[in-house]
Amino acid sequence: MAPQLTGAPGLAGAAGGAAAVKPQFHHFHHHRLAARHHHSPSPTSLLSKLAFWSVCSVSLFLAFLLLSPSATPTPRAAPDSPRRTLHTSPSTATWGGAAWEKKVRASARVKRANGRGLSVLVTGAAGFVGCHAAAALRRRGDGVLGLDNFNDYYDPALKRGRAALLARSGVYVVDGDIADAELLAKLFDVVPFTHVLHLAAQAGVRHALVDPMSYVRTNVAGLVALLEAARVADPQPAIVWASSSSVYGLNSHVPFSEHDRTDRPASLYAATKKAGEEIAHVYNHIYGLSLTALRFFTVYGPWGRPDMAYFFFTRDILAGQPITVYESAGGGTHHTTISRDFTYIDDIVKGCVGALDTAGRSTGSGGKKRGPAPFRTYNLGNTSPLPVTQMVDLLEKLLKVKAVRRVVKMPRNGDVPYTHANISLAQRELGYRPSTDLQTGLKKFVRWYLEYYMPGLADKQKQHGSSNSKASRGRNGSSSSTS
Numbered sequence: 001m002a003p004q005l006t007g008a009p010g011l012a013g014a015a016g017g018a019a020a021v022k023p024q025f026h027h028f029h030h031h032r033l034a035a036r037h038h039h040s041p042s043p044t045s046l047l048s049k050l051a052f053w054s055v056c057s058v059s060l061f062l063a064f065l066l067l068s069p070s071a072t073p074t075p076r077a078a079p080d081s082p083r084r085t086l087h088t089s090p091s092t093a094t095w096g097g098a099a100w101e102k103k104v105r106a107s108a109r110v111k112r113a114n115g116r117g118l119s120v121l122v123t124g125a126a127g128f129v130g131c132h133a134a135a136a137l138r139r140r141g142d143g144v145l146g147l148d149n150f151n152d153y154y155d156p157a158l159k160r161g162r163a164a165l166l167a168r169s170g171v172y173v174v175d176g177d178i179a180d181a182e183l184l185a186k187l188f189d190v191v192p193f194t195h196v197l198h199l200a201a202q203a204g205v206r207h208a209l210v211d212p213m214s215y216v217r218t219n220v221a222g223l224v225a226l227l228e229a230a231r232v233a234d235p236q237p238a239i240v241w242a243s244s245s246s247v248y249g250l251n252s253h254v255p256f257s258e259h260d261r262t263d264r265p266a267s268l269y270a271a272t273k274k275a276g277e278e279i280a281h282v283y284n285h286i287y288g289l290s291l292t293a294l295r296f297f298t299v300y301g302p303w304g305r306p307d308m309a310y311f312f313f314t315r316d317i318l319a320g321q322p323i324t325v326y327e328s329a330g331g332g333t334h335h336t337t338i339s340r341d342f343t344y345i346d347d348i349v350k351g352c353v354g355a356l357d358t359a360g361r362s363t364g365s366g367g368k369k370r371g372p373a374p375f376r377t378y379n380l381g382n383t384s385p386l387p388v389t390q391m392v393d394l395l396e397k398l399l400k401v402k403a404v405r406r407v408v409k410m411p412r413n414g415d416v417p418y419t420h421a422n423i424s425l426a427q428r429e430l431g432y433r434p435s436t437d438l439q440t441g442l443k444k445f446v447r448w449y450l451e452y453y454m455p456g457l458a459d460k461q462k463q464h465g466s467s468n469s470k471a472s473r474g475r476n477g478s479s480s481s482t483s
Contacts, residue, residue: 095176095183101190104145107172108191112141118356119143121193121237123226124200125173126150128305129242129296131162132345133197133352138169145191146173147200153207153214154306162303178222184229193233195356198226198241201273204307205246208268219272223279231287236362238290238374240355243277245297245341245381245419246270255422258295258377266416281375288369290362292355297381297421301345301441302448309388310342310442313395314449317403318457325388326410328417337389338410339418341381344436344444351380354430381421382434394439398446400461 094100110117120137124130125146137144146166150156163173176183178200187193202218223241230237248256250264265271280291300310313323326338360374396403410417426432450457 095174096186103172104174104187104190107170108143108145108193110141110143111138111170117142118194119145119191120195120197120356121145121147121187121191122197122199123147123178124198124242125166125171126159126163127199127203128162128301128303129299129345129348129352130197130199131166131303132301132349133199134166134171135169136349136353137197137356138166138171143191144171145187145193146171147176147178147187148173149177149200150175153202153204158303158306179217179225181225181228184225188229188233192235193237194235195359196226196230196237196239196241197352197356198223198239201242203269203305205267205269207307212268215268215272219269220275220279223276227279227283227287227289230289230362231283231364232367234365236287236289236364238292238356238359238362239280240292240294240352240359241276241280243293243295243377244270244273245295245379245421246416247274247277247295248419249416254418255383255420256379257422258379258425277377284373284375286369287367288362288364288371288373290360290374292359292374292376292378294351294355295377295379295421296348297341297343297379297419299343299345299348301445304345304445310391310395310445311449313392313403314399314446315453317395317399317401318454320401320404322404322406323392324406324408325392327407328410337387337407339385339387339420340391341383341385341419341421342391342438342441343380343382343421343434344441347382347432347434347436348380350434351378351426351430351432354426354432358430376429378426378430378432379421379423380426380432381419381423382436382438383421383423384437385418385420386438391438391442394442395446398443 108119108121110119117140118137120134120142122130122134122137122144123146125134125144126148130146130148134144134146146163148159148163150159150163166173174183174187178184200218200222202215208215227239230239245256246267247262247265247270248260249262249266249270251260251262253260262274262277265274277293280289280293283289284291298308300308304311306312306315316323328338355376355378363369363371363373392403392405423432423434450461
C-alpha cells in the first residue's frame with residue numbers, strides 16, 4: 001500500500017520532503033475550443049493575433065533548436081537571488097543496462113489483481129502534482145514509472161524527499177531530462193506504456209523575467225520531444241498533460257471557460273503553455289495521438305512548491321518577516337486585492353486520474369494516423385475564488401502568528417488580478433467534483449509544513465491543542481452528556 005503524502009516523511013537528511021479516487025468513466029468528445037467571431041476583426045484584434053502567433057512561431061523554432069544537447073546552459077544566479085536559474089541537480093545516476101531496465105519494468109508493471117490497470121509514465125514525478133498523482137495511481141494498483149531531472153528551480157532536497165517517498169511504495173523515478181530524446185525513446189522501448197501523465201514543466205510566472213530560455217526548453221522543446229517519442233511508440237499511449245489557467249491571460253470574461261479566447265497571454269510562461277496546446281493539436285491531427293490538456297488553477301497543499309505564495313507566506317510569517325500582498329488598480333482610486341481560485345491537491349489529482357481513465361485510445365500506428373483520436377481540454381479548479389488577503393487571514397489563524405503585511409500595487413510581471421474556473425465540462429465528462437475548501441486545505445498544509453520543517457514547533461502546537469481539548473471537555477462535560 002503506498003503511503004499517504006500528507007504527513008512528514010521521516011527521511012533522514014531531508015532539508016525540505018491523495019486519497020484513493022474512484023474515477024467515473026465517460027465517453028470522450030473532440031472539443032473545438034477556438035472562439036468564433038462573426039464580425040469583421042478590428043485592427044487592434046489583428047495586431048494582437050499577429051503578435052501572439054509570432055510568439056508561437058518563435059517558440060517552435062527555439063524548441064527544435066534547443067532539442068540539441070549542445071545548447072549552452074544559462075549562468076547560475078547569485079546565491080542571494082530570489083529566483084535561481086534552472087540547472088539539473090547534481091547526480092551520479094545513469095540510465096541503461098540490464099539492472100536499470102529491470103527496475104523500470106518492475107515499477108511500470110500493473111499491480112491490480114485482474115491485471116487491467118494502466119501503465120503510466122509520469123513526467124515531473126518528483127514535482128508537487130506529479131508525486132501526489134503517481135502515489136494515487138500506485139495505490140489503486142496501476143503501473144507507474146516516474147521521470148524527473150531534479151533541477152534547482154527550488155530546493156532539490158524537497159524533490160528528492162518526494163521521490164524517496166514514492167520509492168517506498170515501489171515507484172521508481174528515473175533521473176533524466178524531458179528533452180532527452182534518446183532517453184525517452186529507450187523508456188518507450190522498454191515499457192509499452194498505455195498512458196502518459198505529462199507534468200514536467202518550468203513553472204512560475206515571474207521566473208521567466210530571470211531565465212526565459214528555461215521555459216522554452218522545457219515547456220515547448222520538452223513537450224515536442226515527448227510527443228515525438230510517443231508518436232512512434234508501439235502502442236501509442238494516450239497523453240494527459242498539464243497546461244495552465246495562465247493561458248487565459250488578459251481574458252476578462254469570468255468564470256474562465258474552455259471556449260474563451262486564449263490568444264492574449266500575460267506572461268512568457270502562459271505563452272509557452274498556449275504554444276503547447278497548439279503543438280498538441282498538430283500531433284493529434286497528423287499522428288492520431290490522444291491528447292488531453294488540463295488547465296490547473298492555483299494548486300496548493302502538503303509537499304507543495306516553495307515558490308507559491310501560500311508556501312513562502314507561511315515561511316515568512318513564522319520568521320517574522322514582512323510579506324508583500326499585491327493589489328490591482330480598479331477604476332479611479334479604487335484598488336482590489338488579488339483573487340485566486342485556490343484548488344487543493346487531492347482535488348487536482350482526482351481530475352488527473354479521471355482524465356487518464358476517460359482518455360480514449362490513440363489511433364496511430366507506425367507513426368501514421370489511422371483514424372480520429374480524442375483531443376480534449378478541461379479546467380481543473382475549485383470554482384470559488386477568494387482574495388489573497390483572506391488566505392493570509394487563515395494562515396495567521398492556523399500559525400497563531402500575526403503577519404507583517406506590506407500592501408503594494410501589482411507590478412507588471414506577468415501576474416493577473418484574478419482567476420476563476422468554470423468546471424462544468426470536467427464535471428460532466430470526468431466526474432470532477434472538488435470538495436476541499438481553503439480553510440481545510442490550508443490546515444492540512446500547515447500541519448505538514450510544521451512537521452517537515454519545524455518538528456519542534458509542531459509538537460508544541462499538538463500539546464497545546466491537546467491541553468485545550470481536555471480543558472474544554474472538563475468545562476463542558478456535564479452539559480454535553482445531556483444532549
